[in-house]
Amino acid sequence: MSGKDLDRKLGEVFREAHQVDAPPPFDRAWRAAREQKARQWPAWIWTSAATAVALASIFASVRIGMHQQRQLADQMSFTEPSDPLAFLLDTPGADLLRTVPTFDAKGEWP
Amino acid sequence: MAKGVATLEGEIEALHPASYSWALACCRWRRQEAEDVLQAAYLKVLDGRARYDGRSSVKTWLFAVIHKTAVDGWRRRWFESLGLVRWVRGRSALVNGPAVDEQLAGEQRRVRIAQALSRLPARQCEVLDLVFYHGMTIAEAAEVMGVSLGTARVHYERGKRRLSEELSLEECQ
Secondary structure, three states, X not given: OOHHHXXXXXXXXXXXXXXXXXXXXXXXXXXXXXXXXXXXXXXXXXHHHHHHHHHHHXXXXXXXXXXXXXXXXXXXXXXXXXXXXXXXXXXXXXHHHOOOOOOXXXXXXX | OOOOHHHHHHHHHHOHHHHHHHHHHHOOOOHHHHHHXXXXXXXXXXXXXXXXXXXXXXXXHHHHHHHHHHHHHHHXXXXXXXXXXXXXXXXXXXXXXXXXXXXXXXOHHHHHHHHHHHHOOHHHHHHHHHHHHOOOOHHHHHHXXXXXXXXXXXXXXXXXXXXXXXXXXXXXX
């Protein structure tokens, strides 16, 4: 069988296979698609919902992290060793040493 | 040039019978499935998930949308069949339910053709359907199926050889 004959025969085969196709009315299919579209939620609702969920989970994880850090800091302050002679360095007027003295125009302490 | 849905509606309506035939070929002549695929493809056009950009003919574009919708359907069903119960149900459906439509049952030759087509691998059947029934070139068929021209050519040649073997075997018996 030549190539052309084979092509012709295959063409007939496919035409025969499609002979009883009987498509549904276009209006029915198109209308059904339209109705399905009307029932669908718009894409922006899904997008905003997904964004809100993502933001909420990020916020929650940050909050949990901060809370854990604070707990850890509290635990550390309890376990921090305190110097029993630290009060000896706590002299009267010690805060003066940590500030820069200022004088008024007459050269006196304000 | 991109076209709006309103402009396209007339062309899609004109192509409706051919689109349905193509959906049938994509769904191995299962009518209900083909109707669902066609409706899902129209929905994609309506809600803008499928946009015509004018790079090919409307027919090639619409057929590609239908093909992709059918492939998505197979994938979805494949994932569903991963469940054991569904797998068993799917197997029994495959064993009991013939791929050919009931309307073909009475007509022996058409049934034989349908059976021969159902034995062909999906891609071979699709490329032959596009070329021999829808009158497309192999390049257009490749575009519709989303494969390279070389791949489409291989499926075309193998499909032709296999189908002619299947049918001549049938005729000899």
